[in-house]
Amino acid sequence: MIYLDHAATSWPKPPEVSAAMHDFLERAGGNPGRxxxxxxxxxxxxxxxxxxxxxxxxxxxxxxxxxxxxxxxHALNLAIQGLLQPGQRVITGGMEHNAVMRPLRALQQRGVQVEVIPAESDGSLSPQKFAAALQTPARLVILNHASNVSGTIAPAEEIARLAHAAGAWVLVDAAQTAGSLPIHLPTMGADLLAFTGHKGLQGPPGTGGLVLADTFDTAQLSPLVRGGTGSRSEFETQPEDLPDRYESGTPNGVGIAGLKAGLDWVQQHGLQAIRAQEDELKQTLQQGLTRLAGVQVYGPTHPDQSVAIVSFTIQGKHVSEIGRRLDEEFDILCRVGLHCAPAAHRSLGTFPNGTVRLAIGPTTSPQDIASTLRAVERIINP
Amino acid sequence: MSRGIVLFHTTTSALRGEKALKKAGFLVKLIPTPRELSSDCGFVIEFHDLPLNQLQAALNEAGLEFEIHFLP
Structure with a gap:
């Protein structure tokens, strides 16, 4: 079996992850902080x-x-719903996932002004367009650090600088980049960053988080969920202390134990080394697909401008048929369709049919890529 | 021998306190909150015969809110 769906969730997880989860249940099974x-x-x-x-x-x-x-x-909802009030303005790019667009559209119904800056056809975002939109005051700029459809990396540092100069906060969606690209909040200029644990960080599903910059004033961010924290129980109001203010209810300790093992694994293998290996495979895949008649590959051509995601279509073939044949005939697992990101597909010109997405991970081998290219060729020329 | 207890508001602060004190070279231990004291966080830091001002300085440097009690 060839697993090319790492952008949905990485698999298989490093064995250390399940070992750490097993250990947590066997050895550390109490309720933390209660x-x-x-x-x-x-x-x-x-x-x-x-x-x-x-x-x-x-x-x-x-x-x-x-x-x-x-x-x-969950982290994006905490940030978006906790920061934005009716009458305020938010600016985002045209490559967003529905994890951003759906909460924004719901807030729009309640009077939040939402401005979407269109992306280019390779999924890239123009800082100049953001600068123009920031001429009108905005409370928040939201950026998808890398597209889950085309892999395109956003110029986060440059847009964050523009946003800060205009007095707006910056929220970065790092679902596709945490564990895959180096992220240093102060360098990037993100005030808030949402990440998931089960993709690049190699942890289990059910883990993720919102990272708040040391300079971010937490009084500005309301909790999304309130309840028991094991702290200041004499009061029926939510405590101000971090992280308790935003973490009510028993946490996913077993998942968090697995996340630590995933993070350790990434750091032991080296994020840059993993990225270099995935990038080489991505280029082989992109170049191989581009050579096939009737195949269109989406996203930037320069390898530095994308993470290890390759989206393509084949002229005259429906993406669901391609996905089914890759699975049933070739045992190649990927994801087809709109990938919960209709806005991104509109930008790439692939709405409403979507694309076939091949997402490479640290366990992908050169043989996997060669077999996948042969399979696509067979689908085109039976 | 004087037995001291450091109380914190949150679990995370108690663990940060433990880390800061161990880093400063103090011998401390996390224990369940003694019943004489009321702390909401289920556990506290216990210490014996340590220089109070240095201990406070290490916790302050870590930016923590805490209370110190002495028990017989």
Whole structure:
């Protein structure tokens, strides 16, 4: 079997991930922060160590500014719904996932002004267009760090600089880049960054978070969920302390233990080394597909401008048919269609049919890519 | 021998406190909150015969809110 759906979730996970999860359940199974016995302390320590490691990984000094969520969508909802009030303006790009667009469209119904800056046909975003839109005051700029459809990387640093100069905050959706591209919050200029644990970071589903820059004023961000935190229980109001302000309810300790093992694995293998290997395979795949008659490949041509995602269509063939044949006849697993990102497909000119998406991961081999190219060729010329 | 307890508001602060104190070379331990004290966080830091001002300085440097109690 050839797994080319790493942009949906990475698979297989490093064996250390399931070992850490097993260990958590067997050894550290208490409720972190609720009780005081050894199992509770052990569970809290696992979560604390993960928080600490993620703060280091993203370049944040204060580990309590790493807020655990269930996934990137949950983190984006916390940021978007917690920051924006009716009457305020938000600017975003034309490559966003529905994890951003759906909360924004719901807020639009309640009087938030939403401006979408169109992307180019390769999925790239023009900082000049953002600069023009920022002539009118905005509270927030939201950027998809890399597209889940074409892999196109956004010029986050440049747009963040423009946003800050205009007095807007910057929220970055790093669902496709955390663990795949180096991310240092102060360098990038993100005030808030949403990440998932189960893609580039190699952790299990059900993990993710919102990272708040050390300079970000948390009084501006309302919690999305309120409830028990194991702290200041004498009050019926939500505590101000971080991370408790944004983390009510029992956390996914077992998942967070797996996330730490995934992050450790990425750091041991080296993010740059993983990226270099994936990038080489991506280029082989792109070049091979481009040579096939009737195939159109989407996204930037320069390898530095995308993560390891390749989207394509074949003239005269429906993407669902291609996906089914790759799965059934060649045992190649990928994702076809709109990838929860209709806005991105409109920008690329692939709406409403969508594309076939091949997403490479650290376990993808050159043989996998060669077999995939042969399979696509067979689908075109039976 | 004086037994000191450091109370924090949150679990994360207690763990950050433990880390800061261990880094500063102090021998401390996380224990369940003694019943004489009311802390919402289920556990506290216990220490014996340590220089109070240095201990406070290490916790302050970590930017933590805390209370110190001495128990018989």
């Amino acid at each position: 009780s005081g016995h050894k199992l509770s302390i052990e569970a809290a320590r696992v979560i604390f160590d993960t928080r600490d490691a993620l703060a280091d990984f993203f370049g944040v000094q204060d580990p309590t500014r790493v807020i655990f969520t269930l996934n990137a969508t």
